[in-house]
Amino acid sequence: DIQMTQSPSSLSASVGDRVTITCRASQSISGYLNWYQQKPGKAPKLLIYGASNLQSGVPSRFSGSESGTDFTLTVSSLQPEDFASYYCQQSYSTPHTFGQGTKLEIK
Amino acid sequence: QVQLVQSGAEVKKPGASVKVSCKASGYTFTSYYMHWVRQAPGQGLEWMGIINPSDGSATYAQKFQGRVAMTRDTSTSTVYLELSSLRSEDTAVFYCARPRLSNSYYNAMDVWGQGTTVTVSS
Numbered sequence: 001d002i003q004m005t006q007s008p009s010s011l012s013a014s015v016g017d018r019v020t021i022t023c024r025a026s027q028s029i030s031g032y033l034n035w036y037q038q039k040p041g042k043a044p045k046l047l048i049y050g051a052s053n054l055q056s057g058v059p060s061r062f063s064g065s066e067s068g069t070d071f072t073l074t075v076s077s078l079q080p081e082d083f084a085s086y087y088c089q090q091s092y093s094t095p096h097t098f099g100q101g102t103k104l105e106i107k
Numbered sequence: 108q109v110q111l112v113q114s115g116a117e118v119k120k121p122g123a124s125v126k127v128s129c130k131a132s133g134y135t136f137t138s139y140y141m142h143w144v145r146q147a148p149g150q151g152l153e154w155m156g157i158i159n160p161s162d163g164s165a166t167y168a169q170k171f172q173g174r175v176a177m178t179r180d181t182s183t184s185t186v187y188l189e190l191s192s193l194r195s196e197d198t199a200v201f202y203c204a205r206p207r208l209s210n211s212y213y214n215a216m217d218v219w220g221q222g223t224t225v226t227v228s229s
Binding site for chain 2: 001032034036038043044045046049050055087089091092094095096097098099100101
């Protein structure tokens with residue numbers, strides 16, 4: 001199975017900050033990397049697919065990038081509604097494993 | 108609009124089985140695979156498996172092999188997740204989720220059900 005190592009597990013930041021969350025795959029996943037946002041009691045929401053493609057309707061302050069087996073989700077300027085948990089997921093091969101998640105909290 | 112509506116919360120005793128449903132609407136049911144994802148209380152997301160509603164074939168995560176069955180009913184556009192031999196560690200919210208693209212296994216999930224809470228307790 002492909003392991004997805006996500007960091008940090010938690011992060012405190014302020015409105016307006018730029019934040020970065022990283023995810024490393026244990027082997028090549030050819031860019032099949034997705035990012036989700038989840039708020040308490042809600043289903044996950046797709047933000048980024050294919051490492052860097054913004055899902056329709058998602059604000060442009062969210063972006064994704066890849067470098068080999070390392071992937072990054074960046075929020076350029078945090079808004080109050082961005083405080084949530086974030087998960088990466090590989091869809092290259094089954095099982096389509098998720099990272100452990102990052103909880104983004106208000107400082 | 109595209110929508111996935113899941114069945115209601117369940118409470119089960121250890122050793123029992125549970126069957127969760129996910130009814131799809133707003134798109135061609137047989138053209139999109141369907142994933143199932145589990146989330147234990149306060150924990151992360153865990154991929155359980157995927158079913159092809161067109162032919163009913165399914166692939167399961169090794170962790171659940173032998174205890175899980177994903178099925179579908181094309182007449183009602185509904186997929187089902189059945190988990191047997193339940194234990195307390197199976198207490199979780201279960202989500203169905205549809206991939207972005209039709210007839211594609213290797214896609215992000217862009218439509219999610221609302222989740223079904225299953226509680227396993229004696």
